[in-house]
Amino acid sequence: MLRQIFIVSALNFKSLKGRFWQSMVIVVGLGATIGVLLSMMSMTVGLRAAYDRVGDPGRAIVVSKGAESEGSSSVTRAMAPIIMDAPGVAKDVDGKPLADRQLNIGVPVLRLNGTKGYTTMRGFGPKGVALRPEFHMLKGRMFQAGKRELVVGVGAQTMFQNVKIGDQVILPDGGWPIVGVYQTGDILDGQLVGDTETMLTAFHRSAYNSILVRLASHDTLDAFRRALTTNPALSVTVERHSDWYKKISGQATTLLAVLAYVVGFVMAIGALFGCLNTMYAAISTRGREIATLRALGYGAFPVAMSVVLEAVALAVAGALAGAAIAWLMNDGRQGIWGVNIFHLSVPPSMIGLGVGWAIVVALLGGLLPSIRAARRPVVEALRAT
Amino acid sequence: MYYLPLIWAAILRKPTRAVLTLLSVMVAFTLFGLMVGMNATFDTVAAKARADRIFTWPRFGGDGVPVAVARQVAAIPGVKAVTALNFLPGYVQDPKNQAFMLMVDKDVASVFGDYGVAPEQWNLVWKDRTGIVMSRMQAARWHKKVGDTFTMISKQVKRADGKNSWDFKLLAIVDDIPQAGNGFIFGNYDYIDKAKPVADQGKVNEVDLLADDPANASAVAARIDQAFANSATPMQTITEKLARSGNDFGGLDVKKITGGIALAGMFMVLFLTGNGIAESVRERFAEFATLKTIGFTDRAVATMVVLEAALPCVVGAALGVGLAAILARQIPKLMPPGFGIPLPTMSPMVMLWAALSALVVAALSAALPVLWLKRMDIATALSGRA
Numbered sequence: 001m002l003r004q005i006f007i008v009s010a011l012n013f014k015s016l017k018g019r020f021w022q023s024m025v026i027v028v029g030l031g032a033t034i035g036v037l038l039s040m041m042s043m044t045v046g047l048r049a050a051y052d053r054v055g056d057p058g059r060a061i062v063v064s065k066g067a068e069s070e071g072s073s074s075v076t077r078a079m080a081p082i083i084m085d086a087p088g089v090a091k092d093v094d095g096k097p098l099a100d101r102q103l104n105i106g107v108p109v110l111r112l113n114g115t116k117g118y119t120t121m122r123g124f125g126p127k128g129v130a131l132r133p134e135f136h137m138l139k140g141r142m143f144q145a146g147k148r149e150l151v152v153g154v155g156a157q158t159m160f161q162n163v164k165i166g167d168q169v170i171l172p173d174g175g176w177p178i179v180g181v182y183q184t185g186d187i188l189d190g191q192l193v194g195d196t197e198t199m200l201t202a203f204h205r206s207a208y209n210s211i212l213v214r215l216a217s218h219d220t221l222d223a224f225r226r227a228l229t230t231n232p233a234l235s236v237t238v239e240r241h242s243d244w245y246k247k248i249s250g251q252a253t254t255l256l257a258v259l260a261y262v263v264g265f266v267m268a269i270g271a272l273f274g275c276l277n278t279m280y281a282a283i284s285t286r287g288r289e290i291a292t293l294r295a296l297g298y299g300a301f302p303v304a305m306s307v308v309l310e311a312v313a314l315a316v317a318g319a320l321a322g323a324a325i326a327w328l329m330n331d332g333r334q335g336i337w338g339v340n341i342f343h344l345s346v347p348p349s350m351i352g353l354g355v356g357w358a359i360v361v362a363l364l365g366g367l368l369p370s371i372r373a374a375r376r377p378v379v380e381a382l383r384a385t
Numbered sequence: 386m387y388y389l390p391l392i393w394a395a396i397l398r399k400p401t402r403a404v405l406t407l408l409s410v411m412v413a414f415t416l417f418g419l420m421v422g423m424n425a426t427f428d429t430v431a432a433k434a435r436a437d438r439i440f441t442w443p444r445f446g447g448d449g450v451p452v453a454v455a456r457q458v459a460a461i462p463g464v465k466a467v468t469a470l471n472f473l474p475g476y477v478q479d480p481k482n483q484a485f486m487l488m489v490d491k492d493v494a495s496v497f498g499d500y501g502v503a504p505e506q507w508n509l510v511w512k513d514r515t516g517i518v519m520s521r522m523q524a525a526r527w528h529k530k531v532g533d534t535f536t537m538i539s540k541q542v543k544r545a546d547g548k549n550s551w552d553f554k555l556l557a558i559v560d561d562i563p564q565a566g567n568g569f570i571f572g573n574y575d576y577i578d579k580a581k582p583v584a585d586q587g588k589v590n591e592v593d594l595l596a597d598d599p600a601n602a603s604a605v606a607a608r609i610d611q612a613f614a615n616s617a618t619p620m621q622t623i624t625e626k627l628a629r630s631g632n633d634f635g636g637l638d639v640k641k642i643t644g645g646i647a648l649a650g651m652f653m654v655l656f657l658t659g660n661g662i663a664e665s666v667r668e669r670f671a672e673f674a675t676l677k678t679i680g681f682t683d684r685a686v687a688t689m690v691v692l693e694a695a696l697p698c699v700v701g702a703a704l705g706v707g708l709a710a711i712l713a714r715q716i717p718k719l720m721p722p723g724f725g726i727p728l729p730t731m732s733p734m735v736m737l738w739a740a741l742s743a744l745v746v747a748a749l750s751a752a753l754p755v756l757w758l759k760r761m762d763i764a765t766a767l768s769g770r771a
Contacts, residue, residue, distance in 0.1 A: 021660055028656040032649040039645070108444055108621045116623050117636055159636070172445055174615050203445060263646055266416050270650065273409035274657045280401055281664060336636035 004302035005309075008293060012286075012310045019285065023314050025278045029271035030318030030361060031325070034354035037264030038326035041353075042344040043335055044257045048249045050342035054186035055245030059131065060221055062211040062228065065235045069248065070104035074207040079234055083211045088224030090214040092130055098214035101125040103196050105203065106339070107169065110161040118339050119156060121169075122188070123196030123208075131214055132184065140165045140180030145195050148173070148202065151180040155189035155341035158334050163192070173202045187245075190341025212241070252340060268361050275365025279311050283373040290373055291381030300374035307373050311366030312359055319358030323351040388689050395665060395693050406661050407697045407704075413650040414705025414739055415712065420643035421738055422709060422729025426566065427639060429730065433563045434629035435499065436599035437465075439606050441622040442591040449588035450618040458592050458620075461612055463605040465597040466495035469589040471577050473551065475539030477527060484527075484537050486517065486553075490574040496593050499562065502571065506557040514576035516556040522568030524558045531555055545582045564629065566727050592620075602626065634727075651742055654698075659750035662694040666754035673758050674766035687755045695747035702743035706731055 016023055062083050067073030075083070084099035092098045103123025111117050126145065129135050143149040148171075152163045162168075168175030169192065176194065183189060196208065215221055225238040239247075283290065290303055327346040335344045396403045441458060443450045455469040471488040489497075494507055502518050510516040517535060519527075529535055535553040544551075553572060561568055578586050596605040606622040613620040666673070673686055710731040 021663065025656050025660050029653045032653040036646055036649045040642075105445065111636060113638075115627065115630065115636075116621070170444065170614050170619050172617065172619055263416065266412060267646075267650060267653070270409050270412035270416070270653060273405045273412065274653065277402055277405040277409070277657065277661070280405070338635040 001299070001302065004298050005305045008298060008302050008306040009309050011289070011293075012306050013313070015286065015289070016310075019282060022278055022281055022285075025274050026271075026311065026314040026362070026365075027318035027321065029274040030315045030358045031322035033264060033267040033271045033322065033361075034319040034358055035322030035325045036267055037260060037357065038323055038346050038350055038354050039330050040260035040263060041257070041350055042326065042330040042346050043337060044253045044260060045347060045350055046335055046342045046345035047253050047256070047337055047340055049345055049347075050187040050189075050340070051245040051249035051252070052242070053134075054184070054188060055240075055242035057240055057242040058215055058218060059241035060213050060215055060224060060238055061241050061244050062213070062236050062238050063209075065237050067237060068251075070102070070209045071106065073209050075101075075209065075211055075236070076207045079236070080208060080211060082231065082233060083228060083236070084213065086224055086227040088216055088220035088227065090216045092127065096127070098127055098131055100127045100131050100212050101196050101208045102128075102210045102212055103199050103203075103205075104209040105199070107171075107192060109156075109163070111336070112159060112161060117160075117336075119160065119191055119341075120339055121150070121192040121194065121199070123199045124193055125196045128193075128196075131212055132188075134184045134186065135182060135188070136184075138181045138183050140178075142180055142182075143194055146198055147195065148176045148198055149179045150176050150192050150194040151182050152178050153189040153191050153193075153341070154181055154183045155334065156191060157181065159190065159336050159341050171199075171202050172204070176202075187340060187342065190336075190339070252337065256337065264357070268357060272361050272365050275311060275315065275361060276368060278314075279307060279366050279369035280372070282310070283307060283369050287376065287381045291376070291378045294378045295382065304370035304374040307370035308363060308366035311362040311369075315358040315362035315365075316355055319355045320351075323354050326354075327351075388685070388692065392689055392693050392696065395669065395689075396696065398665070398668075402661060402665075403697065406657060407701050409657050410654050410697055410701025410743075411705040411708065413654040414702045414743070415708045416650045416705075417647045417702075417739060417742065418706040418709025418731060418735060419713065419729050420647040421735050422713060422731050423727055424640055424643055425732045425735050426563075426727040426730050428734075429563045429732070430566065430629045430727070431626070434625045435595075436624075436626055437596045437602055438496065438625040439594050439596060439602055439609070439622060440591060440625065440628060441594070441606075441609050441620045444619040444621045448585065449590045450620075452587050452589050454613075454618055454620070455589060455592045457612070458594060458609060461605070461608055463596055463598070463601050463608065465595045466492065467592060467594045468492040468496040469574065470591045470593060471574055471588070472542075472590045473537065473539055473572065473577055474541050475537045475551070477535075477537055484570070486537065486570045486572045488572045488574045488577040493571070496595055500565075500569070500571075501559045501562060502557070503559075506559070509556040510571070510573050513554060513556065514573045514579075515552060515554050516573060517553045518557045518559060518571045519555055520559055520561045520565065520568040520570070522561045523570050524555070524568075526568070529555050531558055542577065543582060543585060544580050546580075551577075551580075564625075651746060654701075655746050655749055658694060658698060658746060659753070661697075662690065662750050663754050665693065666690060666757065670761065670766045674761065674763045677758075677761075677763055678767070683759050686758050687751075690755050690758065691747065691751040694751040695744065698743040698747040698750075699740070702739045706736060706739045 062075065063070060063073035064075060080101050084097045090098040105121045106118045107121045109117055109119050138154055143151050150169055156163050163178060165178055165180065167178050169178065215224065221240055228234050228236055228238055293303065330344040331346045333344045335342050452469055455467055458464060459467040469490050473486040473488055475484055476482050477484050491511060494504065506518055510518060519529065527535060533555045535555055537551045538549055539551060540549055596602040602624045606624050609620055609622040676686060713729040716728055
């Protein structure tokens with residue numbers, strides 16, 4: 001049986017050359033479908049990756065109870081030291097807790113295309129950098145604590161105007177100069193960073209947005225959480241940093257992912273009709289050949305299988321071509337979505353998903369024609385011209 | 386139309402192929418309609434945006450700025466009219482049902498005259514502080530008619546009495562306008578202001594204004610930004626033209642993306658129809674030879690092939706755009722709340738583009754077969770050896 005399938009399929013593939021343009025309908029149809037799907041998904045995937053990288057599982061974030069974002073969270077000055085001194089927090093070489101008071105403020109920016117948008121300005125406390133080994137300066141210098149100055153992420157510079165070293169950012173008490181450029185390789189690259197306490201004064205605020213801590217070990221999260229949630233002086237939510245950003249990236253990427261899948265699905269339906277068309281045509285041009293095989297004693301199942309296999313092979317070829325185009329056009333390019341700056345990405349896992357879609361379309365598109373091919377009475381097919 | 390029976394016979398020769406081709410073309414044009422239709426919506430909004438209207442809101446601080454800012458804006462040279470607004474974000478019954486209300490003062494008509502609320506309708510609102518005006522789309526969304534009570538829950542805006550529900554009375558329903566794609570609700574600024582705790586009163590979330598000359602709008606906007614840059618309340622100012630300049634959705638280049646998708650769909654269809662017509666012509670080579678023998682000219686034969694290719698394209702395009710129009714109307718029901726996607730509109734421009742694309746696909750598909758038929762050797766073809 002397997003041998004029969006192999007022989008019949010080999011015969012099919014050998015005759016593909018003669019049906020080149022016909023077969024291209026499947027290749028192009030799925031190439032276009034998977035190319036569009038992966039191009040659109042490259043935004044979702046890239047954005048999710050940027051968030052995943054910032055979410056270090058060795059860190060924990062503390063926000064006010066039930067807060068869905070850092071912007072809507074508020075941690076008072078009185079609460080901060082209790083949180084930072086809680087058990088489970090790692091200690092720095094100076095013996096102080098590796099924990100930081102953070103601010104998270106939306107700042108209007110001018111995009112390169114002239115439209116207005118927002119980005120996030122972050123406040124770092126004294127341990128801000130120590131908490132983030134991924135943070136390093138590329139150009140200029142770090143801001144000085146107590147001074148009204150900012151550093152800018154390398155990604156923000158590629159998407160916004162007026163964020164070069166020496167430019168001023170308008171804040172509530174006047175312009176703050178940009179003194180350096182940093183890189184983290186994650187979502188922070190599209191943001192601005194300054195000194196938490198100085199920003200707090202400038203914005204006339206009395207509360208921080210969140211507290212970020214380095215956990216003493218991966219397993220101390222529960223102890224840390226218990227200490228905070230059982231303390232009646234606090235009303236906070238504690239999350240592992242990686243879990244927190246999974247939630248945030250889910251909110252940010254849902255719309256993009258839904259759009260990508262809807263468009264991909266519609267195109268896949270179009271490609272399916274094309275696939276059906278091609279495979280019906282293929283079995284009709286090869287009607288006599290198939291009948292001859294059947295007359296020689298080949299079973300109906302190997303014949304049907306060979307039709308499906310041909311459709312799958314063509315579809316996978318198309319999907320790979322589409323994925324290659326999507327990769328060339330998008331992978332690594334700088335992307336923007338709302339306040340988020342990130343790199344578009346077409347990783348192998350997405351290419352796998354694209355090939356999977358293509359195989360499903362080919363199975364659906366090859367099935368009906370394969371049944372027709374297998375069922376056709378041999379004598380009738382042999383007589384047909 | 387003389388050839389119609391011949392073309393019809395050619396298409397019906399392989400009914401499966403005809404139906405599958407038509408369906409595939411239809412799906413591609415559904416996508417085409419949705420994509421180009423979305424661009425059309427962006428374009429209409431951008432075109433209808435008033436060149437002289439300017440929005441300004443606090444750069445920082447979600448609670449708003451003192452209402453005095455509106456008076457300072459009014460004093461800036463080049464400003465003709467000013468109105469101060471408060472926002473009331475919230476939901477109806479369930480957090481899933483997001484709602485948003487603009488609370489406006491009595492100067493609103495001088496800045497938003499194009500929103501179609503008549504002076505006597507505004508007067509109703511000024512007389513009854515709980516009164517609101519809805520556009521048809523919003524009234525339909527909340528199933529309200531004039532005289533009904535409309536209750537919104539807002540967690541964001543604090544009330545002095547500690548409650549978080551706001552009761553309104555619907556006093557008038559007006560037509561929708563393209564600039565407000567999801568419709569609009571206007572309420573009374575005094576009502577929200579006086580309901581807030583004393584410390585929160587006298588604040589505005591946004592100041593909207595008209596420049597005395599549309600040509601000055603950008604300059605006036607820059608002047609406002611500058612005037613407040615070093616104040617306690619820096620403002621962020623943008624002209625309505627720039628704010629609605631379509632083509633900008635969370636920073637995405639919408640036209641490039643939608644155009645790319647529509648093009649990919651057309652490319653797919655081109656291969657399908659091109660291949661279909663080539664096959665159909667190849668199968669009937671001898672028939673075409675016969676037609677030429679009995680006196681059909683090259684042009685007549687070519688016309689037949691082009692029409693045979695065009696029929697599924699044009700019919701598929703029409704069905705596809707029609708389906709897109711139906712789907713576009715369903716989008717608001719399917720879309721999760723807060724997903725502000727502009728609804729695609731099947732404007733005449735979209736239909737024109739669809740028709741043009743269909744004809745281009747048909748022409749390209751038919752080009753090669755027409756060439757074969759022109760060059761064919763009738764004797765060989767008739768013998769069936771071609």
